[in-house]
Amino acid sequence: MTTPLAAKIARDYGTPAAVIDMDRVERNIARVQAACDAAGVANRPHIKTHKSPVLAKLQIAAGAKGITCQKLGEAEVMADAGIDDILISYNLVGDEKMARLGALQAKANMTVATDNSTVIAGLPKAALLSGRPLSVVVECDTGRKRAGVETPAEAVALAREIAACRDLRFAGFMLYPTEPGWTEAQRFFDEALAGVRAHGLEPGIVSTGGTPNLKNVGKLRGATEHRPGTYIYNDRMQVAAGVAGWDDCALNIYATVVSRAGPDRGILDAGSKTLTSDTSGLEGHGLILEHPEARIVRFAEEHGFLDLTRSNTRPDVGDVVRIVPNHVCVVVNMMDEVVMVRGDEIVGILPVAARGKLR
């Protein structure tokens, strides 16, 4: 079974193709902005999901305070497009990065994150190049064991290091509290807050993160902003997390069934070079909307292996199907453009402008 739109996509663009429904994109943007507004927390969406200044500007037009990027290459694309309030939520290290950060800071209001003294020692180079102070937030580990200092005392020490540097401004704290662990995160933050206040410092930004965390936006007492990313498209992981329904999934991969070599199996023309091997802890590699009982069990680079044993309806070679990916951010990262639709109409092509920026 191939939908009329899928037939059109296959005819005009070929498969595999990434297709975004702009009605859903706009609805997702509005809903999350409303949730942040209701919680009294600013929205600073993470653009790592879409990597498009066009979509970032839709988010800002809907009320977002600014944006979050994960690397300089993303921020450069966004600043070139005129976006001027950018948080890079990452430890930036090295002279090459300081030169680029300095150039960015000369044209946009940049904030960067740090969890160590080596990073802080390097940042003044960027500030000096730009001719003005650079805002720095301290990243705190609140349970994920990713980046982030492990104790409030370390957070306070880094805040003081930043504040002691003429070319830097202590801007606040960046956290990623998740369930379980809210009580612990609150305790961490409260202690860090008291610590910096004891030294006359005030965090202007207290930033929480994550689309799965949207149900808890504003829950951290003292939070000033949230940085969700995936919500603009959503994916199977967000549905599993209970923060989106299938109708909120705005990006589908359209793929063609290219082989049915056995009765219980088939091959899609979307493999790990389209959908990535990132399962995000889910079983199978995406949901096929036309055949929800079919399982994408594994990948070769350009083959998606279908197990059809549980399927009552089985696709034929040539059928075009729609797949909701497990983790949409890493899928979009591999493609130069996506096709935009509204309902059953194709409305254009959107470049993934900040893709391919390794750093």
Added chain:
Amino acid sequence: MTTPLAAKIARDYGTPAAVIDMDRVERNIARVQAACDAAGVANRPHIKTHKSPVLAKLQIAAGAKGITCQKLGEAEVMADAGIDDILISYNLVGDEKMARLGALQAKANMTVATDNSTVIAGLPKAALLSGRPLSVVVECDTGRKRAGVETPAEAVALAREIAACRDLRFAGFMLYPTEPGWTEAQRFFDEALAGVRAHGLEPGIVSTGGTPNLKNVGKLRGATEHRPGTYIYNDRMQVAAGVAGWDDCALNIYATVVSRAGPDRGILDAGSKTLTSDTSGLEGHGLILEHPEARIVRFAEEHGFLDLTRSNTRPDVGDVVRIVPNHVCVVVNMMDEVVMVRGDEIVGILPVAARGKLR
């Protein structure tokens, strides 16, 4: 510990960066060509690994008969660069693909693969557009349960369908025999061969595949060519398969340690958007040459999580390390360019010209 070359790469390009050693690339090309020559089997390297016409031409200059591609977008880049003997080892379906295949066949000698009648029914459109017959090989499943017919009888039936079509030429068989299963693959092929000969057909091409299979090149009696891909760069998977040593791994990801928030852990600036989540069945996500006891245990999109509990030497924030990826093909697929070096000298930038061609 940062090597002088790593310091140069970080200074001139930043991290993460993909760096290929051209001395090793040329040595890998020569060694595999010699192995094919010694086995009396033509070499038709799969360019999905490097996606570069520059490197494809080095492979051809060393003696390769032609190249293998996995999709039209790759073949278009290669044909535009003047390469004229191209096998697309894939079921191509749909009018959009037939239009592009026809345009390709008008300027290069194309061969395509099929495992079903639907694909065969579509291919004459491409042949007619190009004004000349199109060569088609029948893909046989020899144990991988990927694409490929499951029985010699089906292979013979498809060969006859192809031969019966005025605009197509039956060109032979494509197989992917692996261990264990050689005896079975030989039996499959022998029976298919006898079957087509009984109908007056002769396979000009009998193609085997895979870099891990290089140790068996020529083992299939009747094989005429082999299509290895990964050998040009090699990776941790090839070392594990026993077909390459660490010194044969020509591509390294250079990454910076950006966080050491705990004594037993650290963060690299290379995550799933650089190294992919494709483990290829190995433990951990790559070998760090400077810290082989360190484990890259998991990823966020731009974070590689280091477990240092087994490491005697532990990197500092700011150190630049070299990583041999588990599966190099999917890593190269995400980047627009790689840095070329010879020993300790940077010699230039190589565009990954056929990257970003989803289809």
